[in-house]
Amino acid sequence: MKRLGFVGLGVMGGPMAGHLIEAGHSVVVWNRTASKASVFADTGAEIADSLADLAEQCDVIFLCVGRSEDVEECIHAMTPSAKPGTIFVDHSTISPSVAAMLHRTLSEDGFRFIDAPITGGSMGAQSGKLTIFCGGDEATFNEVEPLMQAYGKTVAYVGPGGKGQMMKMANQIAVGGALIGLCESLAFAKRAGLDIAQTRELLSGGAAGSWAFENYGPKILDQDWTPGFSINNQVKDFGYCREVASEIGASIPMTELTECLLSELIKQGRGEETTAALFDLLARGENS
Amino acid sequence: MKRLGFVGLGVMGGPMAGHLIEAGHSVVVWNRTASKASVFADTGAEIADSLADLAEQCDVIFLCVGRSEDVEECIHAMTPSAKPGTIFVDHSTISPSVAAMLHRTLSEDGFRFIDAPITGGSMGAQSGKLTIFCGGDEATFNEVEPLMQAYGKTVAYVGPGGKGQMMKMANQIAVGGALIGLCESLAFAKRAGLDIAQTRELLSGGAAGSWAFENYGPKILDQDWTPGFSINNQVKDFGYCREVASEIGASIPMTELTECLLSELIKQGRGEETTAALFDLLARGENS
Numbered sequence: 261m262k263r264l265g266f267v268g269l270g271v272m273g274g275p276m277a278g279h280l281i282e283a284g285h286s287v288v289v290w291n292r293t294a295s296k297a298s299v300f301a302d303t304g305a306e307i308a309d310s311l312a313d314l315a316e317q318c319d320v321i322f323l324c325v326g327r328s329e330d331v332e333e334c335i336h337a338m339t340p341s342a343k344p345g346t347i348f349v350d351h352s353t354i355s356p357s358v359a360a361m362l363h364r365t366l367s368e369d370g371f372r373f374i375d376a377p378i379t380g381g382s383m384g385a386q387s388g389k390l391t392i393f394c395g396g397d398e399a400t401f402n403e404v405e406p407l408m409q410a411y412g413k414t415v416a417y418v419g420p421g422g423k424g425q426m427m428k429m430a431n432q433i434a435v436g437g438a439l440i441g442l443c444e445s446l447a448f449a450k451r452a453g454l455d456i457a458q459t460r461e462l463l464s465g466g467a468a469g470s471w472a473f474e475n476y477g478p479k480i481l482d483q484d485w486t487p488g489f490s491i492n493n494q495v496k497d498f499g500y501c502r503e504v505a506s507e508i509g510a511s512i513p514m515t516e517l518t519e520c521l522l523s524e525l526i527k528q529g530r531g532e533e534t535t536a537a538l539f540d541l542l543a544r545g546e547n548s
Numbered sequence: 549m550k551r552l553g554f555v556g557l558g559v560m561g562g563p564m565a566g567h568l569i570e571a572g573h574s575v576v577v578w579n580r581t582a583s584k585a586s587v588f589a590d591t592g593a594e595i596a597d598s599l600a601d602l603a604e605q606c607d608v609i610f611l612c613v614g615r616s617e618d619v620e621e622c623i624h625a626m627t628p629s630a631k632p633g634t635i636f637v638d639h640s641t642i643s644p645s646v647a648a649m650l651h652r653t654l655s656e657d658g659f660r661f662i663d664a665p666i667t668g669g670s671m672g673a674q675s676g677k678l679t680i681f682c683g684g685d686e687a688t689f690n691e692v693e694p695l696m697q698a699y700g701k702t703v704a705y706v707g708p709g710g711k712g713q714m715m716k717m718a719n720q721i722a723v724g725g726a727l728i729g730l731c732e733s734l735a736f737a738k739r740a741g742l743d744i745a746q747t748r749e750l751l752s753g754g755a756a757g758s759w760a761f762e763n764y765g766p767k768i769l770d771q772d773w774t775p776g777f778s779i780n781n782q783v784k785d786f787g788y789c790r791e792v793a794s795e796i797g798a799s800i801p802m803t804e805l806t807e808c809l810l811s812e813l814i815k816q817g818r819g820e821e822t823t824a825a826l827f828d829l830l831a832r833g834e835n836s
Contacts, residue, residue, distance in 0.1 A: 379754045391754050416750055418742060426740040430747050434733035434756035440802045441725015445718045448789075451798040452714040454706060459718055462704055466667045466679050467777075468722035470758035489755075501736075510739040511830050513805055514728045521801070542799050 261286055264407065265318035267311065267334055268352070269296045272378065273324030275385040276351070279411040280322075281305050290314045292325075311337040320347045320404055324378075327496065328354040335362065339369060347372045349404055351392070353432075355500050356425035357507070363396060363421030372400045375421060376408070377428035381489060389413035393431070395424030429504055432497045436518040438472035439535055446480055447542035457481050476536035488534035491522050495531075498522070549574055552695065553606035555599065555622055556640070557584045560666065561612030563673040564639070567699040568610075569593050578602045580613075599625040608635045608692055612666075615784065616642040623650065627657060635660045637692055639680070641720075643788050644713035645795070651684060651709030660688045663709060664696070665716035669777060677701035681719070683712030717792055720785045724806040726760035727823055734768055735830035745769050764824035776822035779810045783819070786810070 262285070266277035269291040281287050281303050290308040291297040297307045308314035315321065315338035325331055331352050338348075348371060350359070359375040366373040373396055380390040391414040394401050401417045408415045418427045445468065449459040460477040463469065479488065487493075498519035505512045518538075525531065525541055550573070554565035557579040569575050569591050578596040579585040585595045596602035603609065603626035613619055619640050626636075636659060638647070647663040654661040661684055668678040679702040682689050689705045696703045706715045733756065737747040748765040751757065767776065775781075786807035793800045806826075813819065813829055 379756075381755065391750065393750065414750065414753065416746070418746060418750075423740075423742060426742055427737070427747065427750065430733045430737040430740065430742065431751050431754065431756050433736055434729040434751050434758075434761070437725050437727070437729015437732060437802075438756065438758050439725070441722045441729065444725060444800050444802050445722035448721055448793060448796075448798045448800060449715070449718040451796045452711070452718065452792065454711060454714055454718065458704070458706060459715065462679065462681065462702065462706075462715065463719050463722050465702065466719065467669065467759050467763070468667075468719050468726065470722075470726050470760075471755050472758075473722070475755075504740065505736065508736075508739045510736045512732050512736060513809070514725075514732050514802055517801055517805055 262319040263288065263317055265290070265308070265314045265321035267291070267314065267321065267323045268325040269300070270324065271382045272385045273351070276322070276324060276390070276411045277305070278303070279388045280407065283410040285407070285410070288314050288317050312341040314338065315346070316341040316343070318346065319343065320349065320407060322349045322351060324351040326352065328358040332358065332362070335366070339366070339371065342371060344370045345372065347374065347400055347404055349374045349376050349408070351376050351378050353377045353428050353497055353500070354425060356422045356429065356504050359395070359425045360422035372397065373421065374401055374404060375424040377424055379428070379431055380413070385411065392416065393418050393424040393427035395419055395426070396421050425500070426504065429497070429501045432494070433501055433512060433515050435472070436494075436498065436515050438470040439476065439538060440514065440518045440521070441468070442470065442472045442476055443480070443536065443539040443542055446477070447539055450543050476534070479534060479536045480539045485530070485533040485537045485540070487532065488536065490532050491525050491535055491537065492531040494535045495519055495522050495526060550607040551576065551605055553578070553596070553602045553609035554612070555579075555602065555609060556612040557588070558612065559670045560673045561639070564610070564612060564678070564699045565593070566591070567676045568695065571698040573695070573698070576602050576605055600629040602626065603634070604629040604631070606634065607631065608637065608695060610637045610639060612639040614640065616646040620646065620650070623654070627654070627659065630659060632658045633660065635662065635688055635692055637662045637664050637696070639664050639666050641665045641716050641785055641788070642713060644710045644717065644792050647683070647713045648710035660685065661709065662689055662692060663712040665712055667716070667719055668701070672701075673699065680704065681706050681712040681715035683707055683714070684709050713788070714792065717785070717789045720782070721789055721800060721803050723760070724782075724786065724803050726758040727764065727826060728802065728806045728809070729756070730758065730760045730764055731768070731824065731827040731830055734765070735827055738831050764822070767822060767824045768827045773818070773821040773825045773828070775820065776824065778820050779813050779823055779825065780819040782823045783807055783810050783814060
């Protein structure tokens with residue numbers, strides 16, 4: 261039986277590691293903030309003392325941490341003690357060029373790597389219904405795909421190393437369009453003296469309809485700015501989108517605009533609010 | 549039994565008038581291009597010789613024509629012969645300020661007016677499942693609402709005169725966001741070397757999902773630029789959005805951006821193509 265490691269037990273990683281344990285796998289966990297790992301004490305998982313300790317025991321190691329630099333740091337702490345052929349599966353959303361670099365360097369050192377960013381939010385992590393975009397060697401993907409079924413509704417192979425992150429960027433761009441469409445529309449409706457609850461309801465069912473309308477619309481009506489997906493995280497991802505777009509010559513003006521508006525909210529100290537708070541910025545006219 | 553008039557028998561108005569006839573109403577039709585009216589000869593509808601002829605026979609007159617100026621022109625041709633109390637129901641998408649002006653002047657002349665723009669496209673008109681946003685006097689709305697059920701899935705009263713057009717503008721803004729989100733995302737995916745059919749499929753089911761992804765996504769994959777909803781019509785509506793936004797102090801930067809990009813396609817002679825052709829502009833990088 262393969263021994264699995266899980267690094268990063270936050271809002272996403274915690275429930276994902278939980279699903280692996282529930283599925284009967286042998287799991288070792290580690291988290292930078294030890295208290296988040298300690299809740300796994302009576303689940304049957306082993307809590308590693310360090311990343312090096314985790315790495316030397318495991319055949320497959322999942323990561324779900326923050327930014328590119330966090331992933332690099334964790335992996336560098338594990339490679340000295342990791343077994344040859346260890347498969348690292350990174351569920352974090354990071355720079356596609358860093359992901360491509362990790363594919364290269366890990367492969368040179370005799371390890372394997374899959375970039376596997378996720379979508380579906382904390383609810384998807386809890387219910388085990390995430391969508392996972394996987395880039396890397398296809399045979400390696402086939403080895404780890406059954407493991408990811410523990411928390412994935414859709415586990416897709418999308419191409420060579422870095423393409424998983426590329427697909428996540430494409431996803432975030434489309435999310436941005438639906439978000440700004442929703443927020444601009446409802447802010448306009450409010451200014452126009454329309455009932456925004458009725459607006460949301462009427463528009464949801466037609467050509468304007470989107471996941472954002474269904475899921476963020478109610479938050480806007482309730483003025484509930486708790487995440488969901490935070491502005492800081494969205495702007496982080498948009499930064500990666502811009503970085504890639506510039507490299508590949510893609511044109512993403514709407515994404516740049518949406519990033520710019522969300523950055524205005526960060527300046528106002530609202531970075532940890534939901535991205536749907538963009539409505540509030542537009543409705544107040546503070547960006548004009 | 550009320551006698552109904554229907555003015556404008558195009559892609560939308562033609563099927564709508566057909567549904568009124570099928571529902572057993574007594575209907576008189578007129579169209580600027582007479583050949584479009586002549587197809588109604590054996591449907592039981594009467595074909596009017598002129599707008600004045602139509603107006604003098606009818607209690608309720610529906611319009612589904614082009615721009616603000618077309619609506620004004622048709623109404624001015626009808627009011628001299630129209631019966632006192634005639635209800636004009638305008639299904640065209642026009643300037644909210646022109647709609648408000650028509651409410652005022654028609655009311656002064658002893659007529660009644662409902663601004664009732666529609667969404668749902670030619671498919672919605674054919675299947676009789678349009679969404680209709682109605683502005684005006686609520687008692688007048690209640691008189692005509694049962695008639696509109698012949699082609700409306702959702703016939704909503706949204707407020708006083710002009711608010712129907714306001715709701716349509718809010719709808720078009722949200723449509724714009726979903727559209728540019730889809731096109732920017734798939735153009736990025738293409739540049740990134742991803743399979744855009746797989747991209748569309750994977751992204752449709754999650755937080756990036758929208759009506760646009762479901763309905764325009766396949767057109768983009770097939771490079772099928774036939775409308776659907778044409779770029780010229782979308783840009784016309786965005787012009788009304790900008791006009792209103794400026795009056796009410798609403799901030800619609802994404803809508804302005806999307807209008808600007810679609811206008812580039814008009815300059816290229818592609819105004820009668822589907823709005824989804826925005827993908828083609830972004831994928832070719834011609835706006836950069």
